[in-house]
Amino acid sequence: MTSLKDLVIIGGGISGLSAAFHAERNNLDFVLLEASNRFGGAVFTSSMDNGYLCERGPGSLVIGNCLSEIINRVQLKPLKASPKAKHKLVFSDCTLHQITRPFYIFLSNFLSTETKLSFFKDFFSFRQTDKQSSLNSNKDDKDESVKSFFESRFNEEFVNKLIWPVLSGIYAGNPAQLSIRTVWPKIYELDKKYQSISRGMLFSLLKKGKKENREIYSFESGLNELINGIVQYLPSERLKLNSQITLVEECSSLEKGYKYFLHSNSGEKILAKRVIIATPSYVAASLMPLRLSELQKITYSPLVTVNCWMNKSLMRESNQKLVEESFGFLSSKNEDIKTLGVIFNSSLFPKRAPDECFSFTIFLGGSNFPELISLSDNQIKDICIEDINKAFNLTGKLEHKDLKVKLISRWKKAVPQLSLGHHNLIQSTLENLPNDIAIAGNYIKGVSIENAAQSGLDAIKKLIP
């Protein structure tokens, strides 16, 4: 059977759902096809038998313009993270350090004097006159790794103790491979303009008058509420589960205006005038190999998320306070733990764990420990117990029976790595697409849920300029 569609959106993660939301707002005739038996992709909340919930993928989000429009229109009530949980921690030199404000960093012994002085060196530098620096070229195709960018402005310790953990937290990636202009385009631009990161950031703060809204949100019943809200907003006949597209063929001799022939796993054939591919990049590459094969070059880091609980009484009193007042911790480079980071869910949002317990999500793997994805549940639990003992200095007090592991999720291809050359790869891919084909996804503008949703909106804007 062959059906005719004006617009087909392939993929029902937040990128595809955002595209569908805006298609509906613009009265387009569309259908969204999702390969699996649920919408949401990486956004995946599971309710547990005791009534509490686990986030297998993202646990919170930052709301920018794109999500804000969706949330208002769909009439959801975002839940702001507890203001009490304000501290961000880094595990470094076998200790948890607060890095919430530059002030803390300067007063503590977290960084050496040499590194603290490098802030001043950067503040008073004018790199454009420095002939040795290769960074000040105005050539737009210049790309540099995050590691080399920050090392040349500060030093290796700055990268290992601050940049490494932050990139582990966002990309589960390696600063030596990630591209500065794609990962942190604002910092890249500020540095180019002011020839100093610190000066650029200070001037941009003063100009704006206040900080950007970086508040953290979820919803009462977890992030799936966002997905369900969009799904319910859209007419049900526009959404199809269990519909995996295997190829998008471009044919000139098809029925008038219907240029694309979509093959699906069910054998259903669809003729479409316009297509948005909102799948991971490696799937997009296989769907249209002639147009999108370059996307195959984008690699993904694997992640294991472990949703677990422990009784509060097992923590030292000082650590209880630290957990209650913190978002979570990230690990510096070269620490003797395998954990990339831990989010303290019960400190951030209510109803994430029984009152007497702390609930954590532990993140393992990433591009630095990819082998962990193939360990058994028991081996993963052993690592979690060892690492939590070390991070909270519990000297082995936390035993197997004490850590209640509720869910272990393995994401083989969790986060796209926006590596060197990524900017040009995306630009040339976008430029080579015809007007009636668009791509959306977290590999285009950045991996946050907000950026992924924005890519869906951009795809619709391209199709209806």
Ligand SMILES: Cc1cc2nc3c(=O)[nH]c(=O)nc-3n(C[C@H](O)[C@H](O)[C@H](O)COP(=O)(O)OP(=O)(O)OC[C@H]3O[C@@H](n4cnc5c(N)ncnc54)[C@H](O)[C@@H]3O)c2cc1C
């Ligand atoms: C463990 C983890 C933690 C994260 N934490 C955060 C966080 O705290 N905050 C944050 O903002 N972001 C976080 N992210 C990132 C964010 O969740 C993702 O970048 C975003 O959800 C990706 O959305 P997407 O729609 O681009 O891709 P996906 O969610 O991957 O959706 C793609 C969809 O396409 C479908 N599909 C694939 N192939 C086909 C096909 N052939 N035909 C039809 N459908 C197909 C898939 O089944 C899937 O549903 C996290 C990600 C992970 C994995």
